[in-house]
Amino acid sequence: MTEQDFPPLAFSGCPLDRGEAIRRDEAAMSALLTQPASRRIVLRGGEPLMRADGRLVRYPLTDPEFAPEGDLVFLGFEDNCALFAGETSDASEPFEDVRFSDPRAAGMRLEAGESGIYAFARSLLLWRERRGFCSNCGGRLQAVDGGLRRDCPACSTFHFPRTDPVVIMLPVDGEHCLLGRQAAWPERMWSALAGFMEPGESIEEACAREVHEETGVCVDHARAEYVASQPWPFPSSIMIGLIVPAATRDVTIDPAELEAARWFSRADVRDMLAGIHPDADIPPKIAIARRLLEVWAAR
Amino acid sequence: MTEQDFPPLAFSGCPLDRGEAIRRDEAAMSALLTQPASRRIVLRGGEPLMRADGRLVRYPLTDPEFAPEGDLVFLGFEDNCALFAGETSDASEPFEDVRFSDPRAAGMRLEAGESGIYAFARSLLLWRERRGFCSNCGGRLQAVDGGLRRDCPACSTFHFPRTDPVVIMLPVDGEHCLLGRQAAWPERMWSALAGFMEPGESIEEACAREVHEETGVCVDHARAEYVASQPWPFPSSIMIGLIVPAATRDVTIDPAELEAARWFSRADVRDMLAGIHPDADIPPKIAIARRLLEVWAAR
Structure with a gap:
């Protein structure tokens, strides 16, 4: 599938x-x-x-x-x-x-x-x-193009809506995949790793950087596989979903980002998708994180 | 390949x-x-x-x-x-x-x-x-995080660098692919279609919208194939490169965007890559548009 x-x-x-x-x-x-x-x-x-x-x-x-x-x-x-x-x-x-x-x-x-x-x-x-004010000169902006652009009458700068690209990825190693959890999340909840892209990196490079920053795990980013993308209006991201082969297994989390990261087996993931895992849940159907798990589990 | x-x-x-x-x-x-x-x-x-x-x-x-x-x-x-x-x-x-x-x-x-x-x-x-001024309140911003964030002391809004996602795509129909040219480009120059993503659309949907807006051609966006991405520092985009099957052939250009759009054969593209096409050139090696053509021509 x-x-x-x-x-x-x-x-x-x-x-x-x-x-x-x-x-x-x-x-x-x-x-x-x-x-x-x-x-x-x-x-x-x-x-x-x-x-x-x-x-x-x-x-x-x-x-x-x-x-x-x-x-x-x-x-x-x-x-x-x-x-x-x-x-x-x-x-x-x-x-x-x-x-x-x-x-x-x-x-x-x-x-x-x-x-x-x-x-x-x-x-x-x-x-x-x-976006009431111009970031270039501090002047008040005016809506044009039905609200899809905002212009500065003072310095003539055009402003377009932001869409912030976010990479969200499932590092996999054979029959296992790596999920993380943040301290603020509900108990039992685990999800795919994610982070905002920075200037001057490809999607694959952002994927490798974020996985390494958050978990210490290295991935083979040249073999990252694009799966799907999803507009995420909280407030305005485009989630870019990848499955990526891991190159290392040892986990060292960044405590500023994650409370834990853990390797789950494919059988674990199938149980989580079915809602019968003993100690772990994954996000609901609206989340691309779940889609990544569905796609991988169905292989 | x-x-x-x-x-x-x-x-x-x-x-x-x-x-x-x-x-x-x-x-x-x-x-x-x-x-x-x-x-x-x-x-x-x-x-x-x-x-x-x-x-x-x-x-x-x-x-x-x-x-x-x-x-x-x-x-x-x-x-x-x-x-x-x-x-x-x-x-x-x-x-x-x-x-x-x-x-x-x-x-x-x-x-x-x-x-x-x-x-x-x-x-x-x-x-x-x-980004000297806060878009929320018009106040002066201060650099933090080594310049990777700018904060507003007045209203406490954080500002992160923009990375604008752009879709760039090669619609293909069997042995042909669709390229466009803008009036401002050098004579003979043709390239892949491209455009900024808007809020509330997936990468594939943005691809379909842009191709249709610029050329009137419909694509089968569910079968769009992600090829590669490239940071493009003019000023700060991430170019997301796709090859997408076309569903229609007739071309009606938007003259505000393009001067022309034209179907080229795979043989044409190989000649363009070799620099021996009688009347058409494509962008140099730094451009992801050329990469899309290289990948498709090598199939």
Whole structure:
């Protein structure tokens, strides 16, 4: 089995036409804001307003319920209708089957494509919130391109949303794989090693550096195997998932990063996937870490 | 042949121990700045000072030649000696076999590991230059962690270097592959399609979106094949190289992005690689676009 045999990962599969060309057309973007068919989804503190059926709630732009604070960001088109997203601060309680959902829980409860729309909206809105000022001159920024760019009128610098690449990897040695756990995690929880990429390194080099920094284990990064990637809107990463052959076995953890690292057998991993391991759990289905384990265990 | 059979790409292969743990130790970092064994490399406007033999020039920190403006950034250790980088504005002319080199030319002329060191230094210094102010509150930032983080004393936001993921891909259909050209490029030049990833999309989805936006061609993104990645310090991207099966052939270019897109046969590509094609050239060896073509042509 390969990654293609598994269903799409949560937060991917955004079905929208992102409308690249129309974004740059200011008049067309303004017109979409007055079209009766245009809709908006609603986030509050990053939490999406969703129905029990796994769908995001869509409001006409004129609907006063959960009115947005600040500008709407443009997400794209679905069925030729424009879809926007906005943050509300309206503290009122929604209906029973319409709820603001904890972001990670939303990843589990939203339909596949819906969680992709949510990931896009959340990343964009969080980025906007932390990007009020120009990092080059300190001036106030203005949104353009439907919110997918922010410009500085003072020094003419353009600012684009951040997407931070993160490597997440499963070092393997024959019938064993290496997982780590952080002190802050729930008891029993183990997961793949991960870390942000730095400038001036390839994906494979970042993988080797992170594994070595966190566990002291050396990997054969030239044989790292790309498995899958996943947008991770907490706040705006792209998780790049790898399986990599280990070159050494001895573990020396960096206590600033991990509480422990441990080699598990393939049989262990199958038990963890089945939820019957005596002392270890792994992340839920929304996490690419679990996908790496599923792919490896199925070999 | 697979990507592993080819030599490392330019701007990768940085051989330094990046010294993750010591970065966070302010006293240790200060001590390194007074150690006689510590060295610095020099950039001027992003151009590295290098020797004709393909090595970066390393100065003791006390050497007045090409003195740095502003703080040095810490790159890591080589042979247990700390290596820093600084930008100089000293306009004096270096010796004949010691020259500031155009950045792309440096990619071709620097030894493999040296170009990785340069990529790291250039990305970090350019990022610092454009990150004087906090994007959250407009306050002035201070460098910490040897320059690998910039903090805002006013609002306590941490800022990390940007690494922008870019997808670069070769759509293929049997014996043909699709290349594009931009109007600003030299005559005859064709290259792989490429674009920045957006929030809320996987690598494969970004690949499909970019190919469709630029050329109207649909690809089977579930069967996209990761080939290699390359740090690209212009200013700070990670190029993620894919070969992807096309699902359609008809080309409709976006004139804002491309001047033309064209299907080339495998025989064409072999001629382009050999430099004997009658009307088309491809990028030089430092570019991952060429690597994608090399890998595909060798199949």
